[in-house]
Amino acid sequence: MENKYKKIFNTNKLGMLTIKAKNPGKVLTIVACTHGDEIYGMEIFDYLINEFILEKKIISGTINLLIGNKEAYLKGKKIVDFDFNRIWGFEDKYKGSYEYKRANEIKEILYKSDYLIDLHSTTLKSIPMIIPVGKQDDNLIDCFSGTYVLKNLIEFLNGVALAKYAKLKNPNLKAIVIEAGQNNDPKTIEDGKQNIIKFLGYYGFIQNNTNIIKTKKIYLYAKKCIHAKTMNVKFLYSESPQSFQKIKKGTDILQDGENVVKADKDYIIIMPTTPRYIGEELGYLCESESE
Ligand SMILES: [Zn+2]
Known part of the structure; x- marks a missing residue:
C-alpha cells in the first residue's frame, strides 16, 4: 500500500524522526500507528514536519516522532502477528512475532522519555476519548480537546499496553493515550493538530502562544x-x-x-x-x- 507519509520516514530504518532543539530539555515521544492502520497519527506527523515546520519552531528539548508498529503501518494493516498494544508483558507466546521484535527495538525510546503521547484512531465514527496512564495532572489532560476522560481503562486490557509498559519502567513518565475519533474525519485531524501544538507550548517545547482553556471533562x-x-x-x-x-x-x-x-x-x-x-x-x- 502506497501512501504519502512513507517518504517522511523512508530513509529511516527505525521509523523515527527526532527533532532536537539547541537547548537541552525534556524528551517527548509521540507514537503514531501503534495500530498500523490508524493513520491519524501520521497526519499529525505530516503536519508537524511539513506544515508547522517543527524543526524551526522547537526551542527546548527533544521530540521523537515514532511509528509504533512500523511493519503493520507499511502494510496498511492493524497488526502483523499480534496486537502491538497488548504484548508489552513480553510473554513467551509472543516470541518470534514481528511485534515482539519491534517492541524490543523501541522500548528504550519509550521509557527514557519524559512525556509519551500514544495516538490512536478508529475506522468507525467515534467520540474522542482521553486515556491517562496512571495519575496525570489536569493540565496534561486539558491539552486534549475531548470531553471524556477514561480513568484506569488501560488496566483492563487483555495484556500490557505500550504506554503502560513505559510507565511501569519509568514511573516519572507522563503518559497519555488518545483515542482521537474517526481516522479520516477532517475535524478529528484538525483537533489533533491543535491539541499537540497546545501540548508543545504548555510544556515548553515551542513558544507558548496559547492558553490552555479548561473545557468540561467527564470522567469515567x-x-x-x-x-x-x-x-x-x-x-x-x-x-x-x-x-x-x-x-x-x-x-x-x-x-x-x-x-x-x-x-x-x-x-x-x-x-x-x-x-x-x-x-x-x-x-x-x-x-x-x-x-
Ligand atoms: Zn488503536
Whole structure:
C-alpha cells in the first residue's frame, strides 16, 4: 500500500524522526500507528514536519516522532502477528512475532522519555476519548480537546499496553493515550493538530502562544472489562451497540457462546465490539462516579 507519509520516514530504518532543539530539555515521544492502520497519527506527523515546520519552531528539548508498529503501518494493516498494544508483558507466546521484535527495538525510546503521547484512531465514527496512564495532572489532560476522560481503562486490557509498559519502567513518565475519533474525519485531524501544538507550548517545547482553556471533562472509571470466551458473541442490550450507552443493573449485556453476561450494576459501556480473537475486549463497563 502506497501512501504519502512513507517518504517522511523512508530513509529511516527505525521509523523515527527526532527533532532536537539547541537547548537541552525534556524528551517527548509521540507514537503514531501503534495500530498500523490508524493513520491519524501520521497526519499529525505530516503536519508537524511539513506544515508547522517543527524543526524551526522547537526551542527546548527533544521530540521523537515514532511509528509504533512500523511493519503493520507499511502494510496498511492493524497488526502483523499480534496486537502491538497488548504484548508489552513480553510473554513467551509472543516470541518470534514481528511485534515482539519491534517492541524490543523501541522500548528504550519509550521509557527514557519524559512525556509519551500514544495516538490512536478508529475506522468507525467515534467520540474522542482521553486515556491517562496512571495519575496525570489536569493540565496534561486539558491539552486534549475531548470531553471524556477514561480513568484506569488501560488496566483492563487483555495484556500490557505500550504506554503502560513505559510507565511501569519509568514511573516519572507522563503518559497519555488518545483515542482521537474517526481516522479520516477532517475535524478529528484538525483537533489533533491543535491539541499537540497546545501540548508543545504548555510544556515548553515551542513558544507558548496559547492558553490552555479548561473545557468540561467527564470522567469515567472503568470497573470491569468483558473478554471474549468464544468467537460467537451477540450483543443483547442494544441493536446497535455504541460507546457511552447506559446499561441498567440486571440487563443481559451479551451472549458469548452459551454464557449470558449480565450487568451487576448500572454501567456506561465503552467500545462495545464483537471479537476478532478469543480473549479480546468486548467492552469496558464504566461508572461516572468517583474511584
Ligand atoms: Zn488503536
